[in-house]
Amino acid sequence: MTLAPVIAIDGPTASGKGTVASLVAEKLGFHYLDSGALYRLVALASEKEGIDVKNGPELGFLVPKLLISFEKGQILLNGEDATESIRTEAIGLRASALAAHPEVRRALVGLQRGFRKAPGLVADGRDMASVIFPDAVLKVFLTATAAARAERRYKQLIAKGIPAKLDDLLRDLQERDARDSSRGTAPLLVAEGAQVLETSDLSIDQAVKTVLDWYQSKIA
Numbered sequence: 001m002t003l004a005p006v007i008a009i010d011g012p013t014a015s016g017k018g019t020v021a022s023l024v025a026e027k028l029g030f031h032y033l034d035s036g037a038l039y040r041l042v043a044l045a046s047e048k049e050g051i052d053v054k055n056g057p058e059l060g061f062l063v064p065k066l067l068i069s070f071e072k073g074q075i076l077l078n079g080e081d082a083t084e085s086i087r088t089e090a091i092g093l094r095a096s097a098l099a100a101h102p103e104v105r106r107a108l109v110g111l112q113r114g115f116r117k118a119p120g121l122v123a124d125g126r127d128m129a130s131v132i133f134p135d136a137v138l139k140v141f142l143t144a145t146a147a148a149r150a151e152r153r154y155k156q157l158i159a160k161g162i163p164a165k166l167d168d169l170l171r172d173l174q175e176r177d178a179r180d181s182s183r184g185t186a187p188l189l190v191a192e193g194a195q196v197l198e199t200s201d202l203s204i205d206q207a208v209k210t211v212l213d214w215y216q217s218k219i220a
């Protein structure tokens with residue numbers, strides 16, 4: 001049995017990889033995995049349970065107990081809508097902290113690989129190409145300067161009516177980048193064989209088109 005093809009899109013926080021990955025998936029009729037959402041769900045659930053973010057083993061035990069489902073643009077955690085509540089900066093920082101534990105990362109491997117189904121999958125995260133889907137047909141490292149990313153995040157939040165400060169966002173983002181890049185387990189890196197896509201000066205459409213072109217040339 002041949003496994004469904006995977007396009008792995010990794011990159012730093014607020015690089016636009018989620019937007020690009022979901023649009024590429026839509027164009028190709030592929031499934032989509034937002035792996036960051038899984039880390040964010042663990043952050044939300046563990047906060048509710050009062051588990052210390054430093055306690056790797058206990059966080060790892062929590063993962064298989066969680067009931068997670070993605071349905072029509074909604075993310076459900078134990079039957080409750082968590083779509084919006086996982087998107088706060090505080091949950092993002094907590095997710096980044098707990099993602100450094102090998103116990104948490106290991107516990108999420110099977111869940112992530114389970115998203116690989118016909119006709120194909122577009123998966124975005126930090127270690128999609130290096131750890132979860134090393135046999136991905138196309139590996140993309142999507143990035144942009146910290147300033148461009150902070151500005152994008154700022155605009156997104158303001159558009160949603162959420163108050164935000166550009167300086168604070170830039171600082172949080174740099175803190176998260178540093179932690180994601182320096183951790184011992186599955187650090188954020190350009191995987192072997194990955195193609196780098198710098199999006200600071202690209203529109204979403206241009207970035208999507210580039211990924212689609214790269215994919216076509218891989219399967220041609």
Ligand code: C5P
Pocket residue numbers: 013014035036037039040092095096097099124125126127128176180
């Ligand atoms: O992508 P997003 O910002 O939603 O991810 C939240 C956090 O989860 C990241 O800062 C990162 O630490 C972690 N993460 C990870 N590996 C992934 C996806 C996300 O470590 N594949």
